[in-house]
Amino acid sequence: NDVHGKNHHRRGTFGCHVESFTLLRSDGKTHRCSATDNARLFSATIGGMGLTGLILSASIRLMRVHSLDIVERVTPFRDLCEFFDLAAAADQANEYAVAWIDQLAGGRNSGRGLLLTGNHAEHGSHAASRAGGNFSVPVQPPFNVLNRPFLTAFNAAYRWRKSRATVPRQAGYQGFFFPLDGVRDWNRLYGPKGLFQHQSVVPEQTAREAVPALLAAARQAGQGSFLTVLKRFGSIRSPALLSFPRPGYTLTLDFPNRGAATLTLLRELDRITVEAGGAVNPYKDARMGAEIFASSFPEWQRLEALRDHAFMSDFWARTAKRLDTRRGSVEAAE
Ligand SMILES: Cc1cc2nc3c(=O)[nH]c(=O)nc-3n(C[C@H](O)[C@H](O)[C@H](O)COP(=O)(O)OP(=O)(O)OC[C@H]3O[C@@H](n4cnc5c(N)ncnc54)[C@H](O)[C@@H]3O)c2cc1C
Numbered sequence: 001n002d003v004h005g006k007n008h009h010r011r012g013t014f015g016c017h018v019e020s021f022t023l024l025r026s027d028g029k030t031h032r033c034s035a036t037d038n039a040r041l042f043s044a045t046i047g048g049m050g051l052t053g054l055i056l057s058a059s060i061r062l063m064r065v066h067s068l069d070i071v072e073r074v075t076p077f078r079d080l081c082e083f084f085d086l087a088a089a090a091d092q093a094n095e096y097a098v099a100w101i102d103q104l105a106g107g108r109n110s111g112r113g114l115l116l117t118g119n120h121a122e123h124g125s126h127a128a129s130r131a132g133g134n135f136s137v138p139v140q141p142p143f144n145v146l147n148r149p150f151l152t153a154f155n156a157a158y159r160w161r162k163s164r165a166t167v168p169r170q171a172g173y174q175g176f177f178f179p180l181d182g183v184r185d186w187n188r189l190y191g192p193k194g195l196f197q198h199q200s201v202v203p204e205q206t207a208r209e210a211v212p213a214l215l216a217a218a219r220q221a222g223q224g225s226f227l228t229v230l231k232r233f234g235s236i237r238s239p240a241l242l243s244f245p246r247p248g249y250t251l252t253l254d255f256p257n258r259g260a261a262t263l264t265l266l267r268e269l270d271r272i273t274v275e276a277g278g279a280v281n282p283y284k285d286a287r288m289g290a291e292i293f294a295s296s297f298p299e300w301q302r303l304e305a306l307r308d309h310a311f312m313s314d315f316w317a318r319t320a321k322r323l324d325t326r327r328g329s330v331e332a333a334e
Contacts, residue, residue, distance in 0.1 A: 001283040002047035002240040004233070006096035006118070006177070011063070012236030013245050015046035021058035026310035030056065035239060044306040047240030049282065051307045051316060069124025070096070070176040073117050073168045076159075080111035080212055087115075087232045087249075095119045096176070100162075102155045103228040103253065104148065106219055111212060113230070114162050121170050129172050136184035144191040144256040151224035180227065193257040195226070196286060198269050199244075200251050201233060202278035207249040210276035214251055214269055221265040225253040241306075242297050244281045263287060285315060290326075293319035 002015040011017070020034035023045060031053075033042035045052045075090075077083045083099055090097045094117040101113040180186045187194070202210040211230065218225060229252045233245050253269070255262050270280050270292045279296035280288055294300060300320050307316070 001049060002238055002243040002245065003283065004245045006098045006231065008236075008245055009091040009097065009232060009234030010095060010236075012234070013047075013238040013240065013243060014060075015238045015240040015243065016236060017061045018046055018239075019059040019061055021045070022056045023053045024056050025053040026308050041306060043239050043241045044303055046238070047243045048303060048306075049242075049313065049315065051303065051311045051313065053308045053311065065120040066122045067120060067124030067126060068128060068173050069121035069170050070118040070173050071121050071168050071170045072165075072176055074162050074165050075115040075117070076112075076163045077115060078112055079109075080208070080215075083111070083113065083115065083230065084208055084249075090115055090117050091232055091234065093117070097231070099230040100158070101215065101228040101230055101251075102159055103215060103218060103225045104152050104155060110219075111215065112159075113228075114159065116162075116176075118176050124170060125172060129174065135182070137186060137188040140188040141191055144193065144258075145189045146224065146226050146256050148222070148224045151226060154226075189226075190256050193259075196255050196257055196262055196266060197284045198253045198255070198266055199281035199284055200269065200273040200278050201244065201246055201248050201281075202251075202273060202276040203246075203248040206276040206278070210272060210278065211249055211251055213272050213276075214253075217268050217272060218253060218255075218265060221261065221268070223255050223258070223262060223265050225255055227254050228252065242282075242300065242303050244279060244283060244296075246279065248278065282315060282319070288315075288319060290319045290322040294323055 002013045004013050020032060023031045023033055023041060025031065031038045031041055033045060035042060041052060045055065075086065077086060096118040097115065099113050099115045101111065102109070105112050175182060200214065231250050233247055233250055235247045238245065255265070266287065270288065273280055274292060274295040280292055282288065282293060282296070300323070304320050304324060
């Protein structure tokens with residue numbers, strides 16, 4: 001998967017840092033792939049969702065940092081207009097930038113949130129501390145705990161606690177990069193049915209209408225997202241054939257799985273995204289339809305052409321293979 005971090009605006013995707021890899025295909029042959037050797041397989045495999053063969057080894061470029069600590073600054077914003085006005089300058093000034101949105105806040109508070117920016121501290125820890133917080137969810141409750149009243153109270157408390165920090169704070173990287181892991185086994189809070197994550201990206205030109213529309217659709221459906229994150233992607237091109245990150249704004253919403261009601265909402269979010277000229281993230285998907293995938297990745301057939309035919313996934317069968325079969329039937333009818 002061509003994953004991204006909170007510094008996409010400066011460093012691009014993971015794929016931008018892959019120098020080469022060795023790929024084993026089901027015919028037993030191995031291929032060394034890089035931007036110059038087997039370049040088509042190289043770009044198809046990055047973001048290729050495991051469909052082009054088995055990567056045996058890879059050479060990736062890392063970034064040197066002064067320390068493992070992050071200096072974090074929290075800037076509250078009243079609404080999305082204020083966020084959009086802050087975002088580009090925040091990206092320019094900081095290695096990391098991401099916004100947390102109070103997704104359930106409606107009326108004049110809708111779109112309020114916190115812009116979290118960070119940079120590696122010049123002087124700080126050089127030893128990784130133990131991951132995982134002091135709290136844990138020891139057992140899985142038989143139902144979803146993250147209901148609307150809980151989330152409303154949680155969001156208010158989170159916003160209050162974070163916005164008290166009016167000066168930059170230096171702390172270990174775990175809390176900045178992996179806030180959820182402050183509570184061990186946090187995923188159990190969703191109950192046995194788990195969660196769906198919806199991540200969309202929309203171009204800069206349509207973001208000021210599309211992002212509020214996505215948030216409003218979720219609110220109107222009465223569905224609360226535990227963690228709602230908004231980030232501006234930069235314009236560094238990935239070598240990947242099918243790369244989700246692209247210039248614009250990406251919104252990520254985590255919904256407890258409430259069955260048909262949640263699936264209906266997710267389809268509505270897909271529709272808003274595609275109408276705004278955007279894309280839905282396939283790397284985290286468990287239910288996207290073929291048309292949404294085709295609109296998000298019009299060049300999907302180029303990956304299908306390079307797919308190792310012994311490799312298949314639920315996702316590819318549900319999207320690309322279905323489109324392929326339909327295309328075949330139309331050609332046969334003609
Ligand atoms: C809490 C949380 C936060 C997240 N935050 C982000 C985020 O900020 N940004 C982001 O982009 N994503 C994010 N993700 C998504 C996640 O990081 C990606 O989907 C990532 O690719 C998962 O990698 P994995 O190796 O753990 O998963 P896996 O499912 O093991 O692998 C991911 C893909 O790579 C393929 N693959 C694995 N091994 C090989 C191999 N040897 N050869 C060929 N193909 C292989 C698999 O088939 C699969 O398609 C988040 C996920 C979670 C749970």
